[in-house]
Amino acid sequence: MFWSTLTMLILKTGIVLLLFPGVLCVLRNCDELVVKHGREIKAWSPGVTDMSALDNIVDEKFDIHVSNTGPAVIGSEIDFLAELSAETIVTEKKRFLYHWMNDADNSEKLEATNNYKSNISSYIFDSDLILPNKYKMKVCVYKRHKEFYVKVAENQTLFELTASLNGRANVHQNLTHQKTYQNIFCAMKTMQYSVNLTDKFSIAPTFWFEWYVDGKLMETKENVNFFEFVHNRTGISELRAKVTMDSFGMEEKLHGTWSKSIYFEEEIQKVDVLAATEVVSSDPITLNVTFDGSDVQICWRIVDLSNSSLFDWSCDHPLSRGWYLTPEYSLPRGQYVAQVNVTNDVSAVSTQSHVLSVYSGGGSGTSSTLVVPVFFSLLGLVIIFVGTAYIVRIRRKSNVEVADFDFHPEIDSQGSQGSQILSRIRGTLSDLFQRNEYIRRHRLAKYHRTSAKMYGSIEGSDDEL
Template sequence: MARAVWSRLGRILWLSCLLPWAPAGVAAGLYELNLTTDSPATTGAEVTISASLVAKDNSSLALPADAHLYRFHWIHTPLVLTGKTEKGLSSTIHVVGHVPGDFPVSVWVTAADCWMCQPVARGFVVLPITELLVGDLVVTQNTSLPWPSSYLTKTVLKVSFLLHDPSNFLKTAVFLYSWDFGDGTQMVTEDSVVYYNYSIIGTFTVKLKVVAEWEEVKLDATKGVMQKTGDFSASLKLQETLRGIQVLGPTLIQTFQKMTVTLNFLGSPPLTVCWRLKPECLPLEEGECHPVSVASTAYNLTHTFRDPGDYCFSIRAENVISKTHQYHRIQVWPSRIQPAVFAFPCATLITVMLAFIMYMTLRNATQQKDMVEVADFDFSPMSDKNPEPPSGVRCCCQMCCGPFLLETPSEYLEIVRENHGLLPPLYKSVKTYTV
């Protein structure tokens, strides 16, 4: 019985709380909170969070004219609250974090003097707190390129460090900057801005180490030196403008002969290359040829001419920075049979023919000589007493076949004496003396 009475009393109290603020209950779900913050922050620095009540989905719903009808409720523990202000339909708090981490902060809006009523709107945000310095490394150049993080070589770069300290927590600190530009160059400065010029193309990473020191009064009224550091980096892509195209190739060629032309691009890839043969050297129009992507600074063109005449290679190349044109004239002559191609076969044929002629000449000469020698033979009957062949045959036999046909040594000696009568005798006469 007592429990039922208390239940009825609770309902009555709940209704009495809602009835005065019926408009607020009706407004539930029609509004939302926009939250802004200046985080992240380093430990010890003050962080500001603001919440504003706006119509949901940017509708045309009018906001209440009396801002005192609503109240903002914040939950920020374990962050320490250092200040709170409310103005119209917005509320701002200031908190400090003494330990690093990600801390959630929530806020909701209810009718004034009725925190148990249904919230009109809710909001939620996470604050990152770190022990390191907070800031950004910004790289700028006078020339703007269409690609992000792309810059020109041989053009001065401005590299700046922007410290994020909206609460001026480090206003008395002394900073030291250590720079590394990724190409072997390092320097230490006391200024947060440096100017640097890259002389080569490529992708580089600029690294910066920042050290901040300041004096702080401790709880025991003594002064101590505090220090915070931070590491920052930025990736840079250094490129060159296209200063021209170097064309290496012949200027005179014959038809049906394959030609290769080498293009050397004086600039940084990637490139888009387009070329076409024209009767005259004129620039290429858009869509006049099919573009080809080139990932290096050299490219080879190959072509075979079928018709003689004067031609011009019209070449266009461009990268993300600039574009350029180049031309290459070439004359095409009709192909002819070159004598040098057949020089060796002809020389060989002539040599063979000359050798054959000499062989036939010598052969005919030998046959005629043999016929003459045969004609000199005397076929008359030889005497029985001293049969001798003709002198010509005898000479031939003596010179060629004598040693094999003669039967006795005496005959051989006799023939030698007859044929070599003028030669000295083979033996000397021996004189005989009688005593």
């Protein structure tokens, strides 16, 4: 099969060279002077020996730009356009002649007009003798002067005829942030792969689109030139689109294939900044940044809230995935906020830390604003504990008979009133603790009846008697 195809190609090339010897040759030069005879226009040199005399005829300078809509598959339509320009554009009493020629099929075309533009539209190179290659289309422009047309400009355009369909493949994804790097996209998000065909045909043909991801056929559709999918992993991925055109009057179907290598990254969705809320000015601080996403860059700066002075941004690429520890910073006394930006090729997240207070003080790091609340908190706990213990003891106290003696008034009147009050407080406290001690020692004791028979007698053992 291969050798037969190669033989046919060589034979086809030989026939082209024999029938069109000028195809691969340089196009002939434009004639300096042509003359009009009725409807026929031909090159003619009317015996002008001094060609510099033509400069007096052409009193202005022209430029010509020639373009085309190629590349085009053989059998499709292609357009050519010539645009003439001059220092002064005068549409009245102007007559131009455009002479087109190409080296693909050696055809020529003449167009007489008073327009500064000339075009060849929907031209079809459909000969079986034309091979896929790059060819030239040349145009010579003449300005009418009496019965002559004098050349004023010439130029050419290079166009390509192909054996396969032509078009452009595009990959698109809606991203809120994307760097200038091409072919880098976000994993786990919908993206679109499309092919825009540029070949034109007089009859609308039917196209079949086949879509491949990493070599696997994903979908086949008729006349639908796009495919949407979600890629669920990071790294390099290969996309390929194959288009087949149904033949209409052609022996073989036309095909076209487009491939793209793209790279997927993980989107950043969450960034947290951890730092101490308070620190002594002599102690350095660090920022611990945790994040998700792949191939990130972390930039941070510290903002002084008291005078709004800004520190310069510092940026780095973390070596570990998911967290990053900034270098140590020593800050003067004040209040600060750390601003952090985490970015990659497909996303960006900005956040800031809580307020960081820096105080002057010793190396212990304990500030006066912390000592006062802690002291009073501990004092309150002590008071609650002592009060609870006192109430418990009072509730456990047993009923005790107390003799009520009526002392002589002179005894109570001794001492000042202040000293009497203090004495009573001391006595009350002493009785309280003595009574509580007695109750603690004897509340579980089992009492027995005494053998004493009368008031004032003492119970004792036999040995004492």
